[in-house]
Structure formats: structure tokens, C-alpha cells
Amino acid sequence: MRPGRTWAGSHTFGAERLARPRSVAEVQDLLATTERVRALGSRHSFTDIADTAGTLVSLDDLPREVLVDETARTVSVSAGTTYGQLAATLEEKGWALGAMASLPHIAVAGAVSTGTHGSGDGSRTLSAAVATLDVVGPDGTLRTLRRGEPDFAGSVVGLGALGVVTRLELDVEPSYLVSQTAYTGLTWTTLEEHFDDVTALGHSVSVFTSFDERELRQLWVKARADAPPVEAVIGTLPATRTLHMLDGAPEDAVTPQGGVPGPWLDRLPHFRTDVTPSRGAELQSEYLVPRDRALEALAGLRRTADAFRDLLQVCEIRTVAADDLWLSGAYGRDTVGLHFTWDLAIDEVREALAPMEEVLLPLGGRPHWGKVFRAGAAELAPLYPRFADFRTLRDRVDPDRRFGNGFLERTLGD
Ligand SMILES: Cc1cc2nc3c(=O)[nH]c(=O)nc-3n(C[C@H](O)[C@H](O)[C@H](O)COP(=O)(O)OP(=O)(O)OC[C@H]3O[C@@H](n4cnc5c(N)ncnc54)[C@H](O)[C@@H]3O)c2cc1C
Known part of the structure; x- marks a missing residue:
């Protein structure tokens, strides 16, 4: 499949192909056998941030899951689900998110990976609502990262540099x-x-x-x-x-x-x-x-x-x-x-x-x-107190830069 363009037509993807796995196991197989790869969300970013010289992975064909845990006050959601789809199902069940971006069309994992946010003195980024992240790493291994664990705070706004997120748990509250x-x-x-x-x-x-x-x-x-x-x-x-x-x-x-x-x-x-x-x-x-x-x-x-x-x-x-x-x-x-x-x-x-x-x-x-x-x-590093820690985390998780691309070379420095 041809990789196409961003939603706004602002960037034409240079990737060799677009893969649409149908299960998490297929995502794992793909990553274990593909040299250069990056996850693609709903294409609402404006640059080459999601691009790769190899294979773009869309999660649109993964089974959709929206499962509320009323005791934990979280929802488990498959990564390619849009906020619009998620919100409609939550509302049917009497639950809500605390914040949304200006548009509901964006995919949950893509939005979370870039620190997407709405507005409000008490509203945090959409990423801050993440309680758990399932990520497939460069060798195809699936890891679950939970809030409070060592790599978690570095991995949520991950820019697609640390793996392909397949499922997330987000905080929810009663509908309002x-x-x-x-x-x-x-x-x-x-x-x-x-x-x-x-x-x-x-x-x-x-x-x-x-x-x-x-x-x-x-x-x-x-x-x-x-x-x-x-x-x-x-x-x-x-x-x-x-x-x-x-x-x-x-x-x-x-x-x-x-x-x-x-x-x-x-x-x-x-x-x-x-x-x-x-x-x-x-x-x-x-x-x-x-x-x-x-x-x-x-x-x-x-x-x-x-x-x-x-x-x-x-x-x-x-x-x-x-x-x-x-x-x-x-x-x-x-x-x-x-x-x-x-x-x-x-x-x-x-x-x-x-x-x-x-x-x-x-x-x-x-x-x-x-x-x-x-x-x-050089300009971004001083703006983020944990910038060097993120680079170290990336060196450990993806030493061969299988998730690397031009955007990350420019913004992270290699
Ligand atoms: C009309 C419009 C309005 C917008 N309004 C807002 C707004 O109100 N607030 C705001 O903050 N932003 C806003 N944005 C920006 C937008 O929310 C972000 O660019 C967001 O990343 C888009 O999500 P996406 O799914 O389209 O990601 P994509 O553009 O497809 O990908 C973005 C990044 O996420 C990574 N990624 C995607 N899926 C995964 C995955 N499964 N695992 C790992 N990494 C992944 C990609 O590799 C890439 O690095 C707006 C954009 C548009 C076009």
C-alpha cells in the first residue's frame, strides 16, 4: 500500500510501504523482521515526524477495544482508536475523559505520543491521562509500562521513537x-x-x-x-x-x-x-x-x-x-x-x-x-530537564535506531 500524505497534505510520506497488521501478534512479527519501521496514527501531525525510510505501521485494522474498569476508573483502549470513537463509547457507559483536544478525529496513541492537549487551568495533556502503555519494541517484544514504573514517564510522550504502542489505559471519570x-x-x-x-x-x-x-x-x-x-x-x-x-x-x-x-x-x-x-x-x-x-x-x-x-x-x-x-x-x-x-x-x-x-x-x-x-x-535540549534522560532511554530501547527518522535526527541529535 502507498503511504500517502499527512491529513493537511503538508508532507508526503517517503516510506517504502504501509503495513496494516490485524493483531498485536502481527505487529510483533512485523517489528521482529523489519529493519526500519514507524507507527502511523491518524496523520494529523504536519511534518515528517511519523515518516520512515522503511515501513509505516497503521494500527487501523487492529480489533477495536474500549473496556472500562469502573473500580480502577480507567479505560483500556486500542491504540488506533480515535478520541471521537472512544468518547462515544465512554459516554454510552456513563464515563468521560477530563480533557480533549480541539478535534476528536485524532488517534489516541498518536496524540499521546506528541503531548497533545486541550485547554484548562486544571486540564493536563491527553498524555497525562495515560495509566498504562503496551509497547512493541524493535525486536518484537511486547512490554507493559505502568504509571510509577521507571521507564513510564519517559515513554508516554515517546514520539514513536521507542516502539509501537498497541494499547493504552487512560484515566476516566463519571460523565458530566x-x-x-x-x-x-x-x-x-x-x-x-x-x-x-x-x-x-x-x-x-x-x-x-x-x-x-x-x-x-x-x-x-x-x-x-x-x-x-x-x-x-x-x-x-x-x-x-x-x-x-x-x-x-x-x-x-x-x-x-x-x-x-x-x-x-x-x-x-x-x-x-x-x-x-x-x-x-x-x-x-x-x-x-x-x-x-x-x-x-x-x-x-x-x-x-x-x-x-x-x-x-x-x-x-x-x-x-x-x-x-x-x-x-x-x-x-x-x-x-x-x-x-x-x-x-x-x-x-x-x-x-x-x-x-x-x-x-x-x-x-x-x-x-x-x-x-x-x-x-541544540535549542530543544535546554528546554526539557529530562532531555538527556530520554536520549539515554532511547539508546537502551532502540540502539540500532530501527524507529529512527530524519525528524528524530534533527530534534534529538542522532
Ligand atoms: C485540525 C487539527 C487540530 C489540532 N488540534 C490540536 C489540539 O487541539 N491540541 C494539540 O495538542 N494538538 C492538536 N493538533 C495536533 C495533533 O493532535 C497531533 O499532531 C497528534 O500527534 C495527531 O495524532 P495522530 O494520531 O494523527 O498522529 P500522527 O501524526 O499519525 O503521528 C504522530 C506521532 O505519533 C507517533 N505514533 C502514532 N501512533 C503511534 C503508536 N501506535 N505507537 C507509537 N507511536 C505512534 C508517530 O510515529 C508520530 O511520531 C491538531 C491537528 C490538526 C490537524
């Missing part, structure tokens, strides 16, 4: 209701003076801007029905119609707004499961800055916005709670994600990212692993 309200009228002054109040407005809060100096474009608040009512934000008004965060994009692509409570899975993601999320023809970048440097980062971006504004479809500002996963963007610190949806123009975007990284990397901004960035191993 969420209402979503979009507001307009938020100004930069209000955001800067009341940043903590704004991001605390709900379970999940997103601010959208195109770096227009007059006002921020939109504020979206997703509030749990079991939490106190949302306070009004100075100067803002609830939108009187459904808003898409992108100019001219169809409003029926986003999850219901208007403050009407509904199941968590129909409100936490921005985009509905049954439609194309975002724009489609686009690139994305994101930098995860320490929360206590976020206002400096925003001031720096406003100063340098002329260098990137013309390529920008929208920027989303969101928060992520700290975790302990070595390569997580939120490792060891509460974090603010500064996300950029760009026109699909790779050379121009890479050029625009140069001055942006000059502002954000010195503030501790860690690039999202699944999106477009320029920094290489």
Missing part, C-alpha cells in the same frame, strides 16, 4: 455536562490585566486572536454544569450566533455554543466529529511557554506580529496544567499554549517562525512535537 459560550469584545488590556481571571472562567478556556490591536477575536468558555456559574468578563458580550474561530469557515463545523449544557464529548472539542475540523488546507505551529512567562511571550509576539500576521489564519491562547512526562510541553510547570493556524505555505511559515522562536524559546517555549517548528536538538 458542559456548556460552551463564545464571547466577543475582549481587549488586550483586559487579557493582560486579568489573565488569571480570564483563563479561570471555565473548565476549558480559549482566546482567539489575529493580532489585531483593537480587540481579541473571540473568547470561548467551556463550563462544567457542576461548577459555579461563569462570571461576566469586563467589556465582553456573549455571541448572539454560533462563531467559528476562522474567518469564513462554516459554523456548523463547530460544537454547540450558546450556553446550552450538553454531554462533555459534544462541547470540549471545538470541532464536531462528523465534519472536517479547522480549515483542512493549513499548517499549524504551537509553543508551550511557562505560565509565568506568558504575558512576556504575548507582548513579544505583538511586537513582532508584522513578520507573521499575513500568513496567520488564527492564534489560539490556552492553558495546560503541569505533568511529569519527560517530553511533554507541560513537563514540570503550568503552561500556556500559543497555537498558530497558518496558510499552507511551508517556506513562508518556516521563515516567519525564525523571529517567533527568537522571542519564545528564550522564555522557555517548547514547540509542539506534532506541528511545524524550526528548533533542532
Whole structure:
């Protein structure tokens, strides 16, 4: 089978072939007998991160499993399952996830491997919900890693560098209701003076801007029905119609707004499961800055916005709670994600990212692993306290670099 392209068409895979094993045993056989191999999720990353010179392994044909352990409050899920599929089954059984990304279309193992996150002062990355990981190593051996065990915190955000994940257990909680309200009228002054109040407005809060100096474009608040009512934000008004965060994009692509409570899975993601999320023809970048440097980062971006504004479809500002996963963007610190949806123009975007990284990397901004960035191993190493430990773990698990590719050579240094 031909390996094809990323979801956005931003990268054409150079792999020799695409394999679709039907069982974990077939994954083990494949890995034991294949020289160069990498796992492929739902292709929603924007770069060559998943690519290989050898065989790409899709887990789409593995039997789907979604099994809730009500006592442990975990769900066992097969790696290729999408969050949309997982969420629908959880909701049927009366259970929920604590966080979701902006889109439900992504595969669980792919999202977890890149530190994917949603928004919320108390919401950690999707990776931080992982309690157990089944991974097939380069010799075909299947290992189960559990939270608290020595290699676990290094392996969850693993970038596909440590093996093929076949099954995960994730933390779950009883199902809950969420209402979503979009507001307009938020100004930069209000955001800067009341940043903590704004991001605390709900379970999940997103601010959208195109770096227009007059006002921020939109504020979206997703509030749990079991939490106190949302306070009004100075100067803002609830939108009187459904808003898409992108100019001219169809409003029926986003999850219901208007403050009407509904199941968590129909409100936490921005985009509905049954439609194309975002724009489609686009690139994305994101930098995860320490929360206590976020206002400096925003001031720096406003100063340098002329260098990137013309390529920008929208920027989303969101928060992520700290975790302990070595390569997580939120490792060891509460974090603010500064996300950029760009026109699909790779050379121009890479050029625009140069001055942006000059502002954000010195503030501790860690690039999202699944999106477009320029920094290489020399710039990334100081941003992650456990970077050297991850390299050591990789040397032990995959000394022959059977899971190696160009992306890992650039970002990990070999
Ligand atoms: C429209 C859109 C919206 C997005 N919104 C968000 C958002 O809200 N928040 C956010 O953080 N990110 C967001 N992203 C980025 C996206 O979540 C990440 O790029 C994520 O990795 C995509 O998962 P995937 O399954 O498509 O992974 P892929 O792109 O297929 O693969 C990514 C990496 O995971 C590895 N991998 C995949 N499966 C396995 C496996 N079974 N075992 C081991 N490694 C594996 C691959 O080898 C590769 O290194 C968005 C992307 C798009 C296109």
C-alpha cells in the first residue's frame, strides 16, 4: 500500500510501504523482521515526524477495544482508536475523559505520543491521562509500562521513537455536562490585566486572536454544569450566533455554543466529529511557554506580529496544567499554549517562525512535537530537564535506531 500524505497534505510520506497488521501478534512479527519501521496514527501531525525510510505501521485494522474498569476508573483502549470513537463509547457507559483536544478525529496513541492537549487551568495533556502503555519494541517484544514504573514517564510522550504502542489505559471519570459560550469584545488590556481571571472562567478556556490591536477575536468558555456559574468578563458580550474561530469557515463545523449544557464529548472539542475540523488546507505551529512567562511571550509576539500576521489564519491562547512526562510541553510547570493556524505555505511559515522562536524559546517555549517548528536538538535540549534522560532511554530501547527518522535526527541529535 502507498503511504500517502499527512491529513493537511503538508508532507508526503517517503516510506517504502504501509503495513496494516490485524493483531498485536502481527505487529510483533512485523517489528521482529523489519529493519526500519514507524507507527502511523491518524496523520494529523504536519511534518515528517511519523515518516520512515522503511515501513509505516497503521494500527487501523487492529480489533477495536474500549473496556472500562469502573473500580480502577480507567479505560483500556486500542491504540488506533480515535478520541471521537472512544468518547462515544465512554459516554454510552456513563464515563468521560477530563480533557480533549480541539478535534476528536485524532488517534489516541498518536496524540499521546506528541503531548497533545486541550485547554484548562486544571486540564493536563491527553498524555497525562495515560495509566498504562503496551509497547512493541524493535525486536518484537511486547512490554507493559505502568504509571510509577521507571521507564513510564519517559515513554508516554515517546514520539514513536521507542516502539509501537498497541494499547493504552487512560484515566476516566463519571460523565458530566458542559456548556460552551463564545464571547466577543475582549481587549488586550483586559487579557493582560486579568489573565488569571480570564483563563479561570471555565473548565476549558480559549482566546482567539489575529493580532489585531483593537480587540481579541473571540473568547470561548467551556463550563462544567457542576461548577459555579461563569462570571461576566469586563467589556465582553456573549455571541448572539454560533462563531467559528476562522474567518469564513462554516459554523456548523463547530460544537454547540450558546450556553446550552450538553454531554462533555459534544462541547470540549471545538470541532464536531462528523465534519472536517479547522480549515483542512493549513499548517499549524504551537509553543508551550511557562505560565509565568506568558504575558512576556504575548507582548513579544505583538511586537513582532508584522513578520507573521499575513500568513496567520488564527492564534489560539490556552492553558495546560503541569505533568511529569519527560517530553511533554507541560513537563514540570503550568503552561500556556500559543497555537498558530497558518496558510499552507511551508517556506513562508518556516521563515516567519525564525523571529517567533527568537522571542519564545528564550522564555522557555517548547514547540509542539506534532506541528511545524524550526528548533533542532541544540535549542530543544535546554528546554526539557529530562532531555538527556530520554536520549539515554532511547539508546537502551532502540540502539540500532530501527524507529529512527530524519525528524528524530534533527530534534534529538542522532
Ligand atoms: C485540525 C487539527 C487540530 C489540532 N488540534 C490540536 C489540539 O487541539 N491540541 C494539540 O495538542 N494538538 C492538536 N493538533 C495536533 C495533533 O493532535 C497531533 O499532531 C497528534 O500527534 C495527531 O495524532 P495522530 O494520531 O494523527 O498522529 P500522527 O501524526 O499519525 O503521528 C504522530 C506521532 O505519533 C507517533 N505514533 C502514532 N501512533 C503511534 C503508536 N501506535 N505507537 C507509537 N507511536 C505512534 C508517530 O510515529 C508520530 O511520531 C491538531 C491537528 C490538526 C490537524
